[in-house]
Amino acid sequence: MNQTTTITERRGAALAAxxxxxxxxxxxxxxxxxxxxxxxxxxxxxxxxxxxxxxxxRTACGRCEGGIRAMLREIDAQRPLLADLLTPGSAPAGxxxxxxxxxxxxxxxRGDVLTLLGAGATTTVPDPHGDQSGxxxxxxxxxxxxxxxxxxxPELDATPLRRSGTxxxxxxxxxxxxxxxxxxxxxxxxxxxxxxxxxxSMTATEPRRRPQDAPCPSCTAFALFxxxxxxxxxxxxxxxLLTPSEYETHARTTxxxxxxxxxLITAAHHTTASPAA
Numbered sequence: 410m411n412q413t414t415t416i417t418e419r420r421g422a423a424l425a426a427x428x429x430x431x432x433x434x435x436x437x438x439x440x441x442x443x444x445x446x447x448x449x450x451x452x453x454x455x456x457x458x459x460x461x462x463x464x465x466x467r468t469a470c471g472r473c474e475g476g477i478r479a480m481l482r483e484i485d486a487q488r489p490l491l492a493d494l495l496t497p498g499s500a501p502a503g504x505x506x507x508x509x510x511x512x513x514x515x516x517x518x519r520g521d522v523l524t525l526l527g528a529g530a531t532t533t534v535p536d537p538h539g540d541q542s543g544x545x546x547x548x549x550x551x552x553x554x555x556x557x558x559x560x561x562x563p564e565l566d567a568t569p570l571r572r573s574g575t576x577x578x579x580x581x582x583x584x585x586x587x588x589x590x591x592x593x594x595x596x597x598x599x600x601x602x603x604x605x606x607x608x609x610s611m612t613a614t615e616p617r618r619r620p621q622d623a624p625c626p627s628c629t630a631f632a633l634f635x636x637x638x639x640x641x642x643x644x645x646x647x648x649x650l651l652t653p654s655e656y657e658t659h660a661r662t663t664x665x666x667x668x669x670x671x672x673l674i675t676a677a678h679h680t681t682a683s684p685a686a
Contacts, residue, residue, distance in 0.1 A: 457595035461648075469594040472650055474585055475641045477594075480601040481578040482638040483608075483616060484547060490612040494522045522611055544607055551577035554597055558584050561591060623660040623667075625649055 453462045456470040463470035469477070495518045527546050545553075555569040555577055562584075571580045581588070588594055609615050616637035624631050630646035633656070641650040651659065 457592070458598050466590045468592055469589040469598070472641075472643070472648065473594075473598060474589045475639060475650065477588065477598055477601060478582055478585055479616075479636065479639040480605050481582050483605055484551075484601075485576050485578045486638055487608045487612055487614065488526070488547075490614055491522050491526055491608065494519050494611060495526070519611075525607065525611070544604070547604060548577055550600065550604060551581060554600075555580050557593065558588060558591075562587060621656065621660070623656070623663045626651075626659050626663075 452465040454465055454468075455461070456463045456473055457468045458473040458476075459470060461470055461472075497518060525544065525547055528548070544550075552569070555571075556567075558581065559565040559567060559569040569580065571577060588597065591597075616639070618634045618636050620631075621633040621635060621642060623633060625633055625644040625647060627649040628644065628647040630644065632644050632646040633642055633651070634645060635642045635653075635656075641652060642656045643650050
């Protein structure tokens, strides 16, 4: 496939293979991203997502790749909470009128959640009447991106397959190293961000950010935070990323010294504050 093929055409061709017909429609809204930038390995280029420097052939830096990984994990972790919202009676009450009370019988389940968890076409659905609206179902969105990844990798079939018992989030996570070099990495990131935002609005559940005790080994600021479902502990001051094992090693060597220093400072303060005998 020519390198100048747009993301619209790449996704369209991959997804058309799933249905056996051309793929006009929804993905025409995506902007023309152009070819993947080229350059010698190690050459710095801006990350397509956060615009910080990253080394070629990457188009997404390590922090943004970790963000994609965290969102894919969160989507799977939030699914049981979304399923709970399908319990009859969990839907909000419908609008009421002054004369007759509720304007119509309530739905037994939440329609927005059912749409998100339900089946959906990974190809464009003809919409002559203009009544197809709302976000794409999660599995349709993720499977569509899996098809885009498969179109980039000649060793994969045009129609991606996942093993029984796994999810499309796990499938995409396995190919994150390849995704981090694709010229559409920022588009995937933005679509996952929108999907996660919709999920959080439904479940009222967001990942917690927990401050860590040890200071950053790079800038020494007490600004290290661990976030649910995120693969790294990040520094809000300088942007350093640490794996949990790296942080544990750092904390074991740093915290005892800080504890001794705190004891000495407390003792010195107590001595200077005590009245002379």
